[in-house]
Amino acid sequence: MFKPLPAYIGLRYAGAQRRNDDSAGLVSFISGLSMIGLILGVALMIVVMSVMNGFDRELRERILGIMPHVTIYNGSPDVDWAQLRQQLVSDPAVLSAAEVWQVNALARRGAEVTPLLVQGVNPETITEVSNIGDFLESSSFDALLDPSEPGVVLGKGLAEKLGVEAGDYLSLIVPNNDSATGARKAARVAGFKVAQVFHSGTVLDQSLALVAWQQARTLAGGSGGAGVQLRVNEMLEANWIMRRLLQDLPRGNFYGTDWSRTHGNLYQAIQMSRNLVGLLVFLIIAIAAFNVVSTLVMVVIDKHADIAILRTMGASTRQILLTFVSQGALVGLVGAVVGGALGVLGSLTVTKLVAGLESLLGIQFLKSDVYPVDYLPSQLVWADVALVVAAGFLLSLLATLYPAFKASRVQPAAALRNE
Incomplete structure (x- = not known):
C-alpha cells in the first residue's frame, strides 16, 4: 500500500472516486470551483505583476533612455x-x-x-x-x-x-x-x-x-x-x-x-499602482484559497462515517488530520502550479494579444497623451512567479488546518450512531 497512509487516503478523497449521490456531487462541484478560483487568481497575479514590471522597464529604458538622468x-x-x-x-x-x-x-x-x-x-x-x-x-x-x-x-x-x-x-x-x-x-x-x-x-x-x-x-x-x-x-x-x-x-x-523632478511622479505612480493592484489580486488569491475551507468542511461532513471507521481501525487523530491536510494540499498544489503556468503564458503573450485586439477592433486602449506608453508592456520575472505560486500554495495549506482539525475531533461512536 502507498505510504504514508494519511497522504494515500487524502489523495483518494481528492481523486476521481465519486459516489453517485447529491452530496458527493456537490462536494466535487465546490472543490472544482475552489481549484478554478485559485488557478485564475494565481495566473492573474503573475500577469499583473509582469505588466507592472513592464511599465517600470519602459520608464527606465525608453523614457529615461531618451531623456537625461x-x-x-x-x-x-x-x-x-x-x-x-x-x-x-x-x-x-x-x-x-x-x-x-x-x-x-x-x-x-x-x-x-x-x-x-x-x-x-x-x-x-x-x-x-x-x-x-x-x-x-x-x-x-x-x-x-x-x-x-x-x-x-x-x-x-x-x-x-x-x-x-x-x-x-x-x-x-x-x-x-x-x-x-x-x-x-x-x-x-x-x-x-x-x-x-x-x-x-x-x-x-x-x-x-x-x-x-x-x-x-x-x-x-x-x-x-x-x-x-x-x-x-x-x-x-x-x-x-x-x-x-x-x-x-x-x-x-x-x-x-x-529625472525624479521631471518624471518622478510617473515613477511613483507606477510603483503605487503595482502595490495596490498586487494587493487586490493577492486578496483574490486568498479568497480562492480559503474556498478550500468550505470544500473540506463539506468533505468532513460527508465522510463522517469513513472517519469513524478509520478511528475504530486504529487511525490516530494526527493521521486523520494529515489525511485532510493532504487533500487540501493537493487542491492548492494543482491550482498554484496550473495557475503559474497560465500566468507565465499570459505574461509572455499579453503584449501581442492586446496589440492584436486593438488591430481587430480598430481602437487603441493606451494612448501616450494619457499613459506613459502607447502599448501594454510586459516583463516576466521568475522570482515573482515563484513568490506567487508559493503564496497560493501556502494560503491553501493554511486554509486546510481548520477543517482538518474538525475532522480529527470526530467521535466514532457518535458518527456511527447516526448512520
Whole structure:
C-alpha cells in the first residue's frame, strides 16, 4: 500500500472516486470551483505583476533612455559648454554628457497651435546620453544642421496634433518677456522643415521636438535654457550625484534638475499602482484559497462515517488530520502550479494579444497623451512567479488546518450512531 497512509487516503478523497449521490456531487462541484478560483487568481497575479514590471522597464529604458538622468544649467551666456561637458564626464559617476539648449515654445501649422519642449542638440554628442538615435534615421541629424532650411524632429503625437509629416513646414514661436521689467516684447518666430517624425511609443511623443543647438539658442534669444545633459551609473542616485557635481563646480549661476523632478511622479505612480493592484489580486488569491475551507468542511461532513471507521481501525487523530491536510494540499498544489503556468503564458503573450485586439477592433486602449506608453508592456520575472505560486500554495495549506482539525475531533461512536 502507498505510504504514508494519511497522504494515500487524502489523495483518494481528492481523486476521481465519486459516489453517485447529491452530496458527493456537490462536494466535487465546490472543490472544482475552489481549484478554478485559485488557478485564475494565481495566473492573474503573475500577469499583473509582469505588466507592472513592464511599465517600470519602459520608464527606465525608453523614457529615461531618451531623456537625461541629470541636467546642469547655467544662465550665463559666457559658459564654455564644451569644457564644462568634459569636466562633468570625467566624474566616475557620470557615464556620458552632451550639450543641450531647452526652450519652451509653441508650434504652429496653419490654425493648429500646440505647446512643446524644444531641445537644441549637438548631433555629435546627443546620442551618447540618449537613445533617440534608435528612433531616427542618421540623415535626420544632418537635416537639423542645414543652414538654408533648418530642420526639426517631432514626436508622433505632436505631428498628429499639427497635422504635419516629414517634409512639411511649421513655425516655432517663443514668447519674449523682459525678465527685468516684465515688459512684453515681440515673440521670436522661426520657420522649420520637419526632418522626421519619431515614434518612441512613450509620452515624449506628445511633447518633444529636436532642433540644432544654434537654432535653439536663437529662439531663446541667447540666454537661459542652456545646459549639459548627463547619464549616470545609478539612476536612483541621480539627485545625490547632481548635488555633488554642483558643489564641485565653481560658484556662479549653476543649478540642476534630475529625472525624479521631471518624471518622478510617473515613477511613483507606477510603483503605487503595482502595490495596490498586487494587493487586490493577492486578496483574490486568498479568497480562492480559503474556498478550500468550505470544500473540506463539506468533505468532513460527508465522510463522517469513513472517519469513524478509520478511528475504530486504529487511525490516530494526527493521521486523520494529515489525511485532510493532504487533500487540501493537493487542491492548492494543482491550482498554484496550473495557475503559474497560465500566468507565465499570459505574461509572455499579453503584449501581442492586446496589440492584436486593438488591430481587430480598430481602437487603441493606451494612448501616450494619457499613459506613459502607447502599448501594454510586459516583463516576466521568475522570482515573482515563484513568490506567487508559493503564496497560493501556502494560503491553501493554511486554509486546510481548520477543517482538518474538525475532522480529527470526530467521535466514532457518535458518527456511527447516526448512520
